[in-house]
Amino acid sequence: MGRKRDIGRKYLSGHEKKIRKKKSENIDKEFKGSLLKYFKQDEKKGTQTMDVTELEQEDLLTESNEECSTSSQSTSLQLTSSQSTSLQETSSQSTSSKSISSQGNQQSSIIDLHDPGFWPEKITEQFRMEIIRNGMVQLKGYNYPKDRFNRSFSDKHFTRTLKNGLQQERRWLLYSKEKDSVFCFSCRLFCPNDSALCSDGFNDWTHLSERLHTHENSKGHFNSMFQLIELEKHLKSGTTIDKIHENHVQQRIQFLTKVFERLIQAILFMSKNNLAFRGSNDKLYEPHNGIFLSLIEYVGKFDPVMNEHLKYSKKSYLSPKIQNQLIIAMARKVRSEIISKIKEARYFSILLDCTPDASHQEQLSIVFRYVDVDDMTNGFIHERFLQFESVEDTTGKGLTAKIESILKDEGLDLANCRGQSYDNGANMRGVNKGVQALILEKNPKAYYMSCGSHNLNLILSEMSKSSNIAISFFGTLQSLYNIFAGSVNRWRILKEHVNNLTPKPLSETRWECRINSVKAVRFQLLEFSKALESLENHVTESKIKSEIDSIKNKISSIEFIFSLIIWYRILEKVNIVSKLFQKFRDEGFDSSLAESRELARRLDINPEFKDNRIRKKKRFDSEGDDEPKSSPEDRYRIDYFLIIIDQALESFRNRFQYYRNHHEMFGPFYDSDRLKSLSESELDTCGRTIASVMGEDIECSDLVNEIRLSREVLPSNLGLSQTLKYFSDNHLLELYPNLVILLRILSTLPITVASAERSFSKLKLIKTYLRSTIGKDRFNALALLSIEQEFVNNIDFSDLAYRFAVNQSKSK
Template sequence: MAPKLSGAAFKKLREKKKETQESLSKTMNTWLSKPKVDLPLNHLDPDNHISLPISSKLVELEENQVEKLQTLVDYPHNIKDPKQKKNLDLEVEVQNKTSEVIFLNPATKQIDDNNDIQSLSDAISQPEPTPLISLLESPCEIKLSENFDFEDPVTWPLINDKFRTFIVEHGPKLETYKNYNFPLDETGRHFHEKWLFRTLPNGEEVRRTWLLYSKQKNVLFCFPCVIFSIENTQYFSSISLGFNNWKKLNPKISDHEKSPSHKESVFKWKEFEKRLHGGKTIDCTLQNAIKSEKEKWKAILKILFDVILFCAKNNLALRGTDERIGKPNCGIFLSTLELLSHYNPILAKHIEEVNAKNNVISYFSPQIQNEIISLLGKSTREKLLNRVKESKYYSIMFDCTPDVSHKEQMSQVLRYVYISNGTVSVEETFIDFMESHEKTGEGLSLEIIEKLNKDDLKLSNCRGQSYDNAANMSGKYKGVKTRIMQINNLAVYVPCNAHSLNLVGNDAAKVCVRMITFFDTVQQIFNFFSSSTSRWTTLMKCINISLKCTSATRWSAKQDSVSALKRNLKNVYNVLKEMSENPKLPKEVILGATNLLKHLDFNFFCLLDLWNEILTTINRVNLALQKKSLTIDSATKMVKGLILSVQTMRNEGIEKTIEFGKVIANDLGIKANFSDKRKRKVKKLDFEIIEDNVQVLSQQNEFKKDIFEVYDRILTELSNRFENMSEINENFGFLYGSSLTDHSMDYIQKCAADLSLKYETDLNSSDFISEIKDFKSQAFSLLPDLRAATPLALLQLITTYSLRAEYPNVEIALRIFLTLPITVATCERSFSKLKLIKNYLRSTMGQDRISDMAILSIEHTVVNTLDINKLIEDFAGKKARKIAI
């Protein structure tokens, strides 16, 4: 038995092993990565006889050597740790590093095939793989930050061969910076977008494709010089510096454009771009492999995007209790992918690989799902916000509601005039759900302003605001609308007309005891049948339309309940009568039915007909006011028509109502008259004088008095609550076709002058007065029926015939008027989507995911216009290089 080694012997053994490892590391490093030298531009030509690095020589290795090399490369994946076997979509670091071997810079030193391959074979035969792992840990992978911008070099990572290929293939993305406010420097100067274009001798302008502007640092960069310049000493080519001396832009841009170094960088850029797209670079084999891999992922990602959009548009949950595809309860997303794989070979093969190996990248994980949802939601939101910015003027609508997890969700909706392809439309666009932590007008207004700043929307361009009638939103002194108007007095407040009209009906229903009792009886009838399944089944056998519940907040609820009861009144009465006479039923049911029958008298029948007519008339206007495209002129006409209808019903009296009550009472065998109340007797004292001939109103006159009180309350509330909208309508009323036709030009020009004073930052008074006169004549000749033309039709006329340059102030005034809101019904509709998306099974959903899922569901028409292929192209381009090829 050999003696145990001493400490000195162990030390010598460790030193010898260390020397062996260092030798192996140097050998591999010499063979794989040659020192970088400057090459002529034609070094990318495959026809040049320049020695190739390992990426081209690897195919010449013998089969057994390749297997040994692959075994050594795959060493980290052979670890038996179960945590490393988990199927994740996040790439393993060693996988990334493995692919870096292919991206090493080409060398100019001639390679001796036999010697180098023999050295490689010797290196592979060494038992320790540690030096290779150390060698592969090179900082060459593309790691793009969250704020990465193709046009902003400040956000770019370290420029290496991989990133150079990536940025040349995808960029630069050129923006025009139209309507962008460039920040001022210390001298009060700023960059102007005109420098992005070069004016030719003939006056034409061409885009300087090489010039990039950094929003983060407020400086300029030269794209080809940053990417290809050998010495980044000039301001235009240095990422750390950039150029921001705006005073000397005139000579500096031209001088740099004509400099030899710039021309050389441009030549390298275009030559490399040409060879890259033509597949003639020295790593064309690698590029083809990446292209093939990218096409594969594009096909898979196209399916993933479509499935996620399908789930989002239909408010479906994506995940189940099991994250493994093909397993029970794996969720709608994975189940749909499994179904589609039956008809898609690429997807089927990918799923097979995922199930066969634990370390295969699948892109099925919840992280990737959230990433795609976020990408789609962000793209949709950016597109909508860009539309708003192009329109310039907009109105804000905010409303709050608690969600299933007891968080206050504030819905943000913007209204604006959208002009596309010669078509004018009024849009109300959902933007976001934001969690609100405030209840006061001050706190809510700060949250709203902060959100508008985050969306890069100028509050100075806001021309309208609309909220519900809550005091913290619509308060005269401390409400949100008052605080917003203190910052921008042109943000005209329009209370939600749908909420206002709902309050008109609710207030009229509480005008007297008779009306309160009537609606309470309607609710009791619904409660009596709906609280028992057997009673509800008995009732449904006799009626065609089910009874509805009344509500103080839900629009149209009272009309639905009264209308349903009126249409089934006889059947409901007969069912109650049968229950009250059936001794087999519980006594609670018999007593309840008997008590309800006492309330179903002649008085109730008359009120049922009266309120059905009133609520039907109000509800018809209420539904029309909730349309997105409705404008103030149309809403004002509807309210005026409603006032006229109520006034007509009041003047006609109650004869028709009483006649309906008599018909129903006779059919049911009930007295067709108002029951007399017992006259109250007052005790007469010795010193009091009581006249016995005091006139007392009859029950019919009492009924008529209460009815007139209802009509008067409705008319009064309509006049008061819609006064603000009527005032706004009068300010812009001269822009109607009927006003242009009927009123004199002096009156129209006076109205134009008054409007110019209010909107002095938007309208030029003298020009506006002059334009409106010519526009009237122009409209007469272009429109066959000017009298019937609405402001929207007049704006469409200006757009169709390209008259914006001739009548700019008229066009601006029409856009401002059409931008003003009518209701917050769009916010209310978004709450319905919120309840479908965040239900009790999905109550822990994060705020960002809620907003993204909601915007994909609500604005699905805009989602359909997204360039999904472009999103997939960028997504696949980034992911392809993270996969070991």
Template sequence: MTAPSIQKEICSCFAEEVLKKIFEELGDEVFSILVDESRDVSNEEQMAFVLRYVDKLGNMKERFVGLVHVMETTSLSLKSGIDKLFARYNLSLDRVRGQGYDGASNLSGEFNGFKALILKENSSAYFVHCFAHQLQLVVVGLATKHHEIFKFFGEVSNLINIVSASCKRIDVGREKQRENLQLNPEVETGRGKNQELSLARPGDTQTLASDDAHKSQADGVEIYMKSFTFVFYLHMMKEILGITNKLCEALQKKDQDIVNACQLIRSTKAQLLDYRLEGFDSLLKDVTTFCDKYEIEVVKMEDEYVDPKNRRKKTNITNRHHYVVNNFNTVLDMQIQEYVRRFNEVTTNLLMLMNCLSPCNSFSAFNKQNLLDLAGMYPYDFNIDEKDKLKYELGHYIYNMKDHTRFANLNGVGDLAKRMVETRKHIDYPLVYRLMKLSLVLPVAMASVERSFSSMKHVKTDLRNRMGDGYMNDSCICFVERDLFQQVSVEDVMQRFQKMKSRRQQL
């Protein structure tokens, strides 16, 4: 019973029991699929597969159901892997109501991508480009297109490389941070707050071959960091990234619904626009205060701007014009334009119709005709008779919701669905509740898939690089879905293990 083959069979039994709980939770409901591929430590391409669905209590769930080893990453190969997975777990493409991928052409290609192959078999499997991936592209686009911002992040990377290359420098940094925390008792500490962490190193310090090279580069970084320009970009990017951080955190939640995510995107763009129109004076005040505190020379805004690349040439503009027009306004305009370009899907007809389900502000977005049009976009879920019944059901529904105190002050469609189950209103308004579930299963981001890849790196390491695909898949299921794994009964595992084949000894 301690042989490696027996241990793998026991792990497989646990994984099967976890999957059994997932499919019992799913039942006969519709779902969305989230797919991505990545290489493991053995350079084998693994495709992670996650289901998104609404359980019987109205809770939004994203569950990892397995890895599939694919020989190549073409759309046909990925489609073949999904077909095998669906056949193994008795799932049907007819129940798919959403697809969530990143921007890779083999997945989201308009004509020959994996998305297109699914849509050919099921026109209601609507595709949503991962919002978190698009948000990342927004930030990266700004950091690469604006020369000064690109230089700013480059110098920050050099600083981290220099500090991380020496244990002595790291210890000095930790000591300084400890002293700062002692001097500021109001600073919150705890999980995720001002913890002692290692610096992320975006570059390779091996390029800094000698101490002289370290000193030379450190001198350059120090000169730049003691300049007004660096402080200006530091505070500006801190404000911009602070505005987008709320959206970033929301997209990491498994139960995030797409209606709420779209509202957060709109509010983020609105805040960036307000900051662009009114934020420069407050930014300049913060920068000036910081410079005075650390004895950094403050640039006089009314003096003529001097180009550091060509100091003798007159620019005929003031420092204020340079920092306001050429930098502050330009950076904010680029950021807002990137949001509009990357998140153009939030303006599509489907998401605009789904927004009418939002319970925010006493169901102010409710529109009966739009919700009827939304039902028309799901021909597999609403027949002609049900569409007629939905019209009258919506009238009773909105009157009841506005008159019911338990449905006041809800944050999104997810909260609304759970409250309807708690009050058993989902039985009174089954067609409206069906619309809610269709809205909730539409994927927002691929955080669950990315977490499964992180788990895969824990399971299959350099020391266990010969692990087979089946054993790795079973181990990843147990590792990722730990909450369900802890609910698995040992007796059920023993029974499944004994039924696998005849054995000389009972477990």
């Protein structure tokens, strides 16, 4: 009946309200003062102010990176073990505290770390050891305040009088100015309980003597003092649990650093040799676990560090995840070093080229060319590969946007780009919408230099297709290669007769292949003829016999021999210098004809050209012949030889126009003799020309004067890079700053995109059809470590190994 009043009650009972109130008080007590560390209480008009930071346990210990600085407005405090000595020295002074600055009428309170009134309610092991390291300081000789009963604390309580009259120091007793109370140092740290001396402080000065006597004879006090003495001994000897743990952690870090150093070297070995890391199994000492794990097993047999790691460590750190982290971190370090060098050089050039990979994605190779200003020794001009970038939009606009994005990500300014070089694709070299045109719109000083190697290849390709006779000649060479390369037995017959130079297949992208193919037949035509005869006697297939007979007839003609001589001499001169083509046009036919007839006589071949019947058109009696009668040699000269040479000269004029313009502008700086021979008027003209294109980089009036003075000290016969090296070796860089800047910019300009082309060889080795799904980051990291081997060899990865060791030692 008594509980019927609760029926329909919509509010809490008194008991439930008490429970909630108690919980709320406990929460308030737990978080009391936590906001004071973020705010500062100020009182104006000359009254005393306090900047109090609640010294909670986590603020003092876990957040060890919080810095304490003294400023004109506020101060904070840092408690770390490294500063314990500083705190102890401060405490031994008259104030034994850290003062917080005051300004004007504003005064800050003094926070004394040796005052237990500031200690957090809950004491942790780390805080306990920190306080003991700092030591306890008893406040003596202080003008203790009096309470409402006109009583106060006295220094006499710091000593205990024994029955025989001897005095014994109570070194465990502390007075708190903050709370005007006394505490037991040991019990406050080790045995906090409801006793006032162990928690909030005792300030009943009337009964203090009795309370101290009772406390110092209690069992709890004995236990806390024993713990205090033991901990002090361990701290002095460095045998605390934390110290032992710290030493163990440091030893573990040192050991893991050695392990990761070996893993890094193994990764470098794998990446330099373009080897696949993984197999079908990811476990040690099992079959088919891949080259990387097999290499680690092999190293473990002879290296004691790796042997101990593989035997006793629970974690091997050899998983694919750790492999990727190491590979990417190493590449990131190399990439950072390259970008740093480019930024130091300031001026750079961009080299780009594209190719499809095994996964049928278009890959853009990005290479930077720069001058290493810190190392003006041999090879101070560098071309560094940066990355492969998968591109979908291969138009000039799409590639330009990709370049700008990469430069922005790396913190490089397009305004410092002084050169660009690409292949001869329309999307790259187009004068309206090509990459070079779009970049020139954004930076007119990024001079475009077409790739010289691509130009030569295109010139030779156009020459080889300039007439039907030329097309037939190279078709015969390819057939000669194919007939022997068709089977192992045929190739064996070829090697029995041709011992030195073997035939080479023709390539559309490498003009050197044409040289090698022509050279092999030019100097071993008799051997090839004998090999064809031997092959004809061994084969039984009618189709092969017919092909062999056709090839024999073609290579046994004066026309083929003449073409062989002409093309060898043309390609030979391309290897030396292209300007000799003009002289070869005038004199090359007669000398080539004489050489081919001599070779035909040695091979017992008719040295005369076949006189093919010329088709005659019916004409009226009053009409004359349209064409004059000519010999077979003249027709071969006009219809074949002159066409080839004229095509070459025209191609050279068109495709090397950029080089011609560049030479007219900067030619004297590529030859010290020419620079020294400039007249005053030519020198002034040169200065004005450079001012029009490099006015923002160079003080041209000073440049002319520097050129005039440098000509007196420059040796003869020096090229561009040799001149720059001469200034560096003789400590003349500071004397000719503008001239040096000009030489650096010219040295930065690219000639070919061969470095970008060479990177494709690594791409094919790394991203094979078996590894076509490799991730972008891993692929680029392995490519960078493989392509830039020379640069990687000069990088110290010890800091990377240590960082990985520290991170892994923290993981559980």
